Amino acid sequence: MSVVARTLIALMLVAPQAVAQDAxxxxxxxxxxxIAVSAIVDSARVAKLPTAxxxxxxxxxxxxxxxxxxxxxxxxxxxxxxxxxxxxxGSSATPDEIKAAATALAAGVSLRxxxxxxxxxxxxxxxxxxxxLTDLIVRDVPVGTxxxxxxxxxxxxxxxxxxxxxxRNVRADIDRGADPSVAATTRxxxxxxxxxxxxxxxxx
Amino acid sequence: xxxxxxxxIEQIARELRVPVAVGRSxxxxxxxxxxxxxxxxxxxxxxxxxxxxxxxxxxxxxxIMAAAVAAFAVLGAMHxxxxxxxxxxxIASALFPAPKAADRSQRVQFxxxxxxxxxxxxxxxxxxxxxxHVGYQAQHRGGGVWSVTAPVPLGHHRYSFVVDDSVWVADxxxxxxxxxxxxxxxxxxxxxxxx
Numbered sequence: 001m002s003v004v005a006r007t008l009i010a011l012m013l014v015a016p017q018a019v020a021q022d023a024x025x026x027x028x029x030x031x032x033x034x035i036a037v038s039a040i041v042d043s044a045r046v047a048k049l050p051t052a053x054x055x056x057x058x059x060x061x062x063x064x065x066x067x068x069x070x071x072x073x074x075x076x077x078x079x080x081x082x083x084x085x086x087x088x089x090g091s092s093a094t095p096d097e098i099k100a101a102a103t104a105l106a107a108g109v110s111l112r113x114x115x116x117x118x119x120x121x122x123x124x125x126x127x128x129x130x131x132x133l134t135d136l137i138v139r140d141v142p143v144g145t146x147x148x149x150x151x152x153x154x155x156x157x158x159x160x161x162x163x164x165x166x167x168r169n170v171r172a173d174i175d176r177g178a179d180p181s182v183a184a185t186t187r188x189x190x191x192x193x194x195x196x197x198x199x200x201x202x203x204x
Numbered sequence: 205x206x207x208x209x210x211x212x213i214e215q216i217a218r219e220l221r222v223p224v225a226v227g228r229s230x231x232x233x234x235x236x237x238x239x240x241x242x243x244x245x246x247x248x249x250x251x252x253x254x255x256x257x258x259x260x261x262x263x264x265x266x267x268i269m270a271a272a273v274a275a276f277a278v279l280g281a282m283h284x285x286x287x288x289x290x291x292x293x294x295i296a297s298a299l300f301p302a303p304k305a306a307d308r309s310q311r312v313q314f315x316x317x318x319x320x321x322x323x324x325x326x327x328x329x330x331x332x333x334x335x336x337h338v339g340y341q342a343q344h345r346g347g348g349v350w351s352v353t354a355p356v357p358l359g360h361h362r363y364s365f366v367v368d369d370s371v372w373v374a375d376x377x378x379x380x381x382x383x384x385x386x387x388x389x390x391x392x393x394x395x396x397x398x399x
Contacts, residue, residue, distance in 0.1 A: 061385070064386040064388055074386065099360050103362075
């Protein structure tokens with residue numbers, strides 16, 4: 001039996017399962033892309049990674065009119081990042097934490113810093129701190145500075161609503177023309193002082 | 205006199221020492237009689253427990269029993285609240301399992317200022333990135349302000365505005381994400397349970 005014939009048989013066996021995974025994928029992706037994406041999703045499922053973010057990533061690509069190759073690359077990259085994130089965060093990490101951590105890794109956060117943040121947060125959920133960290137980096141706060149600030153805020157026990165307010169304040173400062181790094185550092189220092197009441201300064 | 209008496213006793217003893225002749229069918233008859241006795245239908249302890257009987261209790265024992273019941277009642281009342289709550293929680297969870305985070309949602313208001321727009325929709329992980337989704341079409345509120353309030357499942361989501369079916373705009377008020385895979389910006393939202 002030729003290689004082509006074997007491949008076709010393998011595809012025929014895989015394709016129905018792939019289509020059964022998510023009807024939205026089969027509606028919006030062409031056949032080769034659907035098969036490739038479904039294979040990545042299946043692998044993620046076997047690795048006990050959340051699969052919904054991968055499906056969403058593919059749907060996003062389709063909605064934005066990206067070609068199949070770009071979609072497959074994006075989905076595969078997200079899968080790899082989620083795998084790395086899960087290894088660092090541990091098996092108790094929630095799908096949202098893994099998803100947010102993968103986004104942070106894509107923004108440039110290192111695995112070591114991810115582990116630092118996990119350690120600093122204790123058992124508190126990491127989703128909001130990771131979303132704020134990613135936002136700071138996107139707004140041109142240097143990765144090292146942003147990571148140090150968010151780790152310090154987590155270590156100080158700053159709660160999610162305060163973190164969300166911190167993000168809004170930094171954004172407003174930057175929108176008004178402030179230097180991103182200075183804005184983030186200043187706002188974080190104020191938040192830590194308020195939270196601990198001990199005058200602890202965030203690391204810079 | 206004495207010798208005569210001893211002789212009599214010895215004679216009686218000899219008579220008694222003679223083995224009694226037992227019929228060969230005796231064993232069979234005894235076993236038949238045993239088999240015909242009424243059988244016990246339950247365990248011995250259970251039979252004793254359910255068989256009515258008269259129990260005599262002294263006033264002292266009554267007093268001790270009443271004191272024990274009162275002590276249990278007081279201790280039970282002291283811990284009832286928390287213990288009952290603790291005990292009831294897993295039972296309630298088993299009977300009425302809490303929906304997963306993805307099944308629960310909060311209503312979120314999305315606002316975009318787009319004075320020149322003809323149409324604004326919200327797309328994201330929560331609606332399959334479907335710009336035609338009916339529940340996520342923003343309404344023009346006047347003055348270039350577009351908004352829609354829609355349910356978003358608990359959790360971390362990426363989303364964007366689509367203006368006039370062609371222009372992708374990140375939410376200027378929300379955290380951003382580095383989604384450069386497809387060359388268009390996205391925002392992030394973390395929806396949490398309201399306490």
